[in-house]
Amino acid sequence: YTTRQHNLANFSIRIISEMVETPKSTKTLSLVSQEGDCYDVPIEVAKMSELVKTMIDNDLEDDAEAQEIPLPNVRSHTLVKVIEFCKQNTEDPMNDIEKPLKSANIHEVVQEWYANFVQVEQEHLFELILAGNYMDIKPLLDLTCATVASMIKGKTPEEIRKTFNIVNDFTPEEEARIREENKWCEEV
Amino acid sequence: MSIVSAVKFESIPLSVIDDLIAIMLEPKELSALALTCRTLSDLSRYETYWKQFIRSRIATPRVQQFPTFELCRSVVKALKSSHRSVESSNLIKTIASFSSCDQEEESPQNTLVPSKCFTEFDLKTNSLLSGSSKNPTVPLPVVYRYAQMLCGCSGMKPCYWSSRGSSKGEEVKEYLSYFLRDGVNIVDKFSVMPYRAYWQPFEPTYAPANIRLSFYHPCFGPTPYFSSETFLVENDMKLQMFSLRKPALFLSGGEARVELFGMQQKQQLGPVIPEQFYTCISYVGIYGASLEKKLSFDPVSMKIGRFIPVQIRSEEENSWTFHYVSDSSKFKELYLSFKSHYGTLNDVEVIFYDKSSGRKIGSEETPLEIGCGMSERIDLVASIDVQTP
Numbered sequence: 001y002t003t004r005q006h007n008l009a010n011f012s013i014r015i016i017s018e019m020v021e022t023p024k025s026t027k028t029l030s031l032v033s034q035e036g037d038c039y040d041v042p043i044e045v046a047k048m049s050e051l052v053k054t055m056i057d058n059d060l061e062d063d064a065e066a067q068e069i070p071l072p073n074v075r076s077h078t079l080v081k082v083i084e085f086c087k088q089n090t091e092d093p094m095n096d097i098e099k100p101l102k103s104a105n106i107h108e109v110v111q112e113w114y115a116n117f118v119q120v121e122q123e124h125l126f127e128l129i130l131a132g133n134y135m136d137i138k139p140l141l142d143l144t145c146a147t148v149a150s151m152i153k154g155k156t157p158e159e160i161r162k163t164f165n166i167v168n169d170f171t172p173e174e175e176a177r178i179r180e181e182n183k184w185c186e187e188v
Numbered sequence: 189m190s191i192v193s194a195v196k197f198e199s200i201p202l203s204v205i206d207d208l209i210a211i212m213l214e215p216k217e218l219s220a221l222a223l224t225c226r227t228l229s230d231l232s233r234y235e236t237y238w239k240q241f242i243r244s245r246i247a248t249p250r251v252q253q254f255p256t257f258e259l260c261r262s263v264v265k266a267l268k269s270s271h272r273s274v275e276s277s278n279l280i281k282t283i284a285s286f287s288s289c290d291q292e293e294e295s296p297q298n299t300l301v302p303s304k305c306f307t308e309f310d311l312k313t314n315s316l317l318s319g320s321s322k323n324p325t326v327p328l329p330v331v332y333r334y335a336q337m338l339c340g341c342s343g344m345k346p347c348y349w350s351s352r353g354s355s356k357g358e359e360v361k362e363y364l365s366y367f368l369r370d371g372v373n374i375v376d377k378f379s380v381m382p383y384r385a386y387w388q389p390f391e392p393t394y395a396p397a398n399i400r401l402s403f404y405h406p407c408f409g410p411t412p413y414f415s416s417e418t419f420l421v422e423n424d425m426k427l428q429m430f431s432l433r434k435p436a437l438f439l440s441g442g443e444a445r446v447e448l449f450g451m452q453q454k455q456q457l458g459p460v461i462p463e464q465f466y467t468c469i470s471y472v473g474i475y476g477a478s479l480e481k482k483l484s485f486d487p488v489s490m491k492i493g494r495f496i497p498v499q500i501r502s503e504e505e506n507s508w509t510f511h512y513v514s515d516s517s518k519f520k521e522l523y524l525s526f527k528s529h530y531g532t533l534n535d536v537e538v539i540f541y542d543k544s545s546g547r548k549i550g551s552e553e554t555p556l557e558i559g560c561g562m563s564e565r566i567d568l569v570a571s572i573d574v575q576t577p
Contacts, residue, residue: 097212100213100214101212101213123196126195126200127195129200130195130199133201133204141204145204148200148209149212149213152213153214154217155217155220157220157221157224160220160224164224165196165197166197166198166224166225168224168225169226170225170229178222178232179223182219182223184264185216185218185232186215186216186219187264187268188214188215188216188264
């Protein structure tokens with residue numbers, strides 16, 4: 001390999017890599033909540049949502065105005081949290097949550113930022129689940145569901161009902177029958 | 189001002205509860221959740237949950253399908269009962285095959301029963317249970333030698349199996365294969381007791397270096413469908429128990445093989461007899477429990493299925509017959525076996541009807557497809573039309 005051949009090879013490699021590499025987009029999207037509020041979000045962050053991904057118009061010019069993505073099922077206060085989550089997940093991805101849950105303390109299962117993120121009112125947690133499901137954001141869904149699971153862990157049926165305000169609509173016979181059928185689960 | 193309605197637990201779609209929340213729970217927590225209200229009561233039978241449970245907690249062979257929830261329940265119930273007594277949970281029936289044998293009397297059959305020289309030896313008083321040598325001043329090796337003389341293994345009646353001799357110790361692979369109890373079994377432990385010849389100079393123990401349990405079945409050809417981790421064997425005559433990392437399903441019709449790797453001991457009987465390595469085993473146990481009779485393995489279709497008892501009433505004959513069908517097999521087989529009672533197959537037209545609904549049972553349908561796959565029993569009525577030639 002002579003010096004001349006070496007330089008020629010390097011030059012060719014540089015040209016090819018510039019042609020092949022897709023530059024990171026600086027485009028933003030405008031996510032629109034149920035109430036009509038608009039939130040500018042970098043496209044790479046917004047793409048965490050599989051739903052948003054499918055709605056992106058790739059033919060738009062780079063210098064065109066940010067595309068509006070309507071999200072009629074998500075309220076503003078939830079959308080703000082969702083965007084916060086997606087931003088953080090781009091910078092410091094959430095670790096995989098082992099199944100079944102090893103602990104009822106969410107702090108022992110995910111990084112601190114994420115554990116703090118889900119310290120919200122129960123109704124807000126459910127709204128985040130619905131948003132994560134609707135917008136198809138797997139890590140958000142995993143985190144919020146793990147949180148609900150951690151609230152179920154170690155509780156009796158009555159305690160679970162109290163925690164989530166679930167109404168017991170069993171007849172005493174039905175309840176006894178199902179309890180008997182599932183007794184073996186206690187022995188696993 | 190808009191009224192914000194509180195988002196309740198009930199608004200979470202069932203698919204999310206099933207696929208995400210339930211998977212994160214242990215079985216008893218899943219059962220607690222299922223007991224909260226009617227909508228969630230089916231959660232404890234959720235297939236995906238038990239499929240994932242089996243994948244992570246039980247070693248299963250690659251077979252066509254099994255009723256996941258039923259299998260898990262069967263395994264858990266069986267293993268709970270197997271913890272009662274070690275001996276009653278020994279599943280070995282007989283010897284299936286073995287790699288080699290030295291003298292004919294040192295046969296693998298000897299591994300089915302614990303050696304008398306071991307069982308008659310009382311470890312607490314270091315004397316024989318039969319009492320004749322309860323003298324504490326007698327040195328231990330003498331007591332052991334006496335025990336083996338009484339057992340007969342130091343003479344012409346070996347109580348152990350011996351492999352063929354080998355000049356190389358480390359590379360040798362031997363095995364002992366067993367048939368286990370009929371049906372589908374779940375195995376969680378196995379044991380081996382190497383043999384120590386107190387009557388030979390230096391009182392050697394002929395243990396293998398390592399041991400492993402593998403399951404074979406003709407359906408899968410020469411490769412085992414299960415192999416445990418490899419365990420180290422102590423070179424001493426004591427009952428060594430090995431617990432499997434995950435309990436493993438065993439299909440009858442095949443063999444459970446205890447694989448013995450490497451030999452630790454050479455037989456040194458003086459200058460005339462050539463020194464060779466041997467493996468000698470006094471006893472083998474394979475422990476677990478049998479699953480419910482209604483779960484069985486069909487080698488033809490390679491499926492573990494649930495067998496459901498069927499009662500067929502024939503109005504023309506005013507008689508009842510009893511059969512078993514697999515939940516995933518076509519009713520065709522039931523038709524064939526029923527027809528064979530009534531002469532040649534060509535001359536008999538048989539139709540089954542469900543006794544309670546009157547629904548006609550098609551021969552191409554399966555119990556699972558028509559919704560009675562989980563029934564405890566199927567009741568049918570047979571309408572027979574014998575065509576006279």
